[in-house]
Amino acid sequence: MTDTNMTDDNAQSALPKQSMLGRVFAPIRNTWRGLTSMRTALMLLFLLAVAAIPGALLPQRNLNVGKVDEYIAARPTLGPWMDRLELFDVFGSFWFTAIYVLLFVSLVGCIVPRCIEHYRALRTRPVQAPRNLARLPHHRSLDVVGQDPEAIAQQIRGGLKGWRVETRTGGARSRDGEITVSAEKGYLREAGNLVFHLSLVGLLVAVALGKLFGYEGNRVIIANGEESFCTSSPAVFDSFIAGNVIDGTDLAPMCIRVDDFYADYLDTGQAEMFTSNIRYQAGEDLLSNTWREARLRVNHPLRVDSDRVYLQG
Template identity: 55%
Template sequence: MRTALTLLFLLALGAMPGALLPQRSLNAPKVDDYIADHGWWGRLLDRMQFFDVYASFWFSAVYVLLFVSLVGCLLPRTWEYFRQMRAKPVLTPRNLSRMPHHASADTTATPQAVVERARRRLRGWRAVTAEEPGGVRTISAERGYLRETGNLVFHFSLLGLLVAFALGKMFGYEGQVIVQADGGQFCNSGVYNYDTFRPGLRVDGTQLNQFCVQVDDFEANYLHSGQAESFHADLRYQSGADLETDTWRPYPLQVNSPLRTAGDRVYLLGHGYTPLFTVTFPNGETRTGSTQWRPVNQVTLASEGATKFDPPNVPDAEQRRRAQLAITGLLAPTAVFRGELLDSAFPAANDPAVAIDVYRGDLGTDSGRGQSIFSIDPKMVQDGKLEKVARQNLKQGEELTLDDGTVIRFDGVRDWVSLQVSHDPTQVWVLVFAVLVILGLGVSLRIKRRRVWVRATPQEDGRTVVEVGGLARTDQAGYGEEFTGLARDLGVTGDLLAERDPRADKEES
């Protein structure tokens, strides 16, 4: 048990970096920023896996050792507990005056009557009577076996909790996706539908639970300070037989009120804005772009991003690449200008505006390299393949005309929502074991294991000397009052002896 407690302390100590340091599984860019800001110290922490605490070798080692230690601790304790449950209470010690609790008195009742009275008073205790030479009658009683039951329930539940967590990490998965709040849809049919996806160790992404969601609308309420008060997304979803019949069911999705369907949970994490741009090319054709931009200020939701366009009706691939457009810059939901600089004063879209840079040339989208949807490839700018052709601030409805006659109009903003899909097949077992941990701990702390002995010794004058001794096996707190009441009910009102060292009492017993 000492080893298990030490490992449990180390597990709690090892989890602290996971709470104090950014974790790569939750926010990889923040981890990169931390390493860049802290130099050799950040690189050392990275090599020691402090940014992947819960997947690190040292945290896993402590986890496994704790598991093994608990098993090694519980098996002998369980066997000993069953032996104690079958055993009878120990016989009455010869010298009850050495017990931590003791009282004695004489009575005119016979030893048999005293013992019978004690048996009635000790109903609910595990008791055994015995006879000693000279007509002496004794009774030994013990109570509080549920204390060890609660202790075992607590430790077995803790063991089950560890197993459930481990299985959840193996067979669970978690993914995030951004969905436009204007009828945008997401289907849990494959990992490529996600923006980020973290599979369990035994999940390959080919057998995900099938369901679809559609975000029809989104509403956010803010306090005067700009702090978000509530997020509400009008959702429709289908799973199971609804997929075959194309039946959609409504659900009001809110923060901390996930949609539970097909064994998965869909959470509303947050939201942002998508700027709407309409580009009218020199030949008169138009293209509308609606790519989400990411917030760079979580208070005002000022956002950055890039909306990219291909020119229409250009069959030659080389010529098409040289005429691609990218609109980058800053989006302010509630615009405020500090000179020529645009900023956002409030997170709601009360007066949206953008400060944009327009690039023309090869965006590098056909290069075969991965590219963020929130930015352009800086290498293409450095190589001169992508050139900035305009910079301007635009409010909703305003236009910008490029040197070749291309017109860019800012049409406003649209909401997008960030959804998280979580699958944990052991979550019910985690809840059950967590409840049992609390119940077992409560029982083990509340119930006291205690013993009481009664000896009735006949005297030559026909009277009977009654002695009562008591011992709390684990903790004497609270037993003195119970013992006093028990002795009083047995007619023993003699002075209680002062408490002694429990270790000496156990040796004597």
């Protein structure tokens, strides 16, 4: 019994001991590995889609403050709690932002190593064919006698169009005059996979930049060709929502006049299209008092530099 205990103690003492620093960073390392796995990224993407559902079912404060106030007033007990949970501002809430940031970090941490690995694989020559073809799951052997090895290799390369082909002559593992042809494929599929995920990251970055540097303002203008609206400050808007780093003091100067407004309706009374002819000033037009004409339609905004003017109704 004593000898057995001594043997166990010796075996345990022979195992490498983890340093204090390693034990401290081990949970962080394991958490990072779990966060940057593709499985976690897919779960966060699904969770983000589920978290966006309240934004489609409940009235949102950035779209219609009046409906939000009516919803809360009709539910005096549940409404204030829903407001505390930011269910009326879903896409700007702390919990939606947390999921959004975690998804972004997970995708970046997952894609960057894969991009580096894919780049290295593209620059690496295909591995040399094994001497023993039985190591391959699918193989075939043919005996060719009396033919030129170079001609046979050329024939093999001709049948491998679309593959990455590497031809080796001789070498430490080959006999003199022996020619080996190695081929690989499948890189385009991985490249397409990476492009898809990089596009998703780009979409997340674009949305984040819009939240930081974008702004949105609404203003009701009478369509009589006389009333002018100029974007001099946020105070001239009926409602104004600014990004996290926008204070409204650096708005692009622009003036708009609405000449007329037309609405097309279906037989059921549902609106089909809104059209409006406007005049606007921007940039040097403000100094020369020159008005330009434009036509606004639903989903056909006026584009002036980085600003967009939409017709809502």
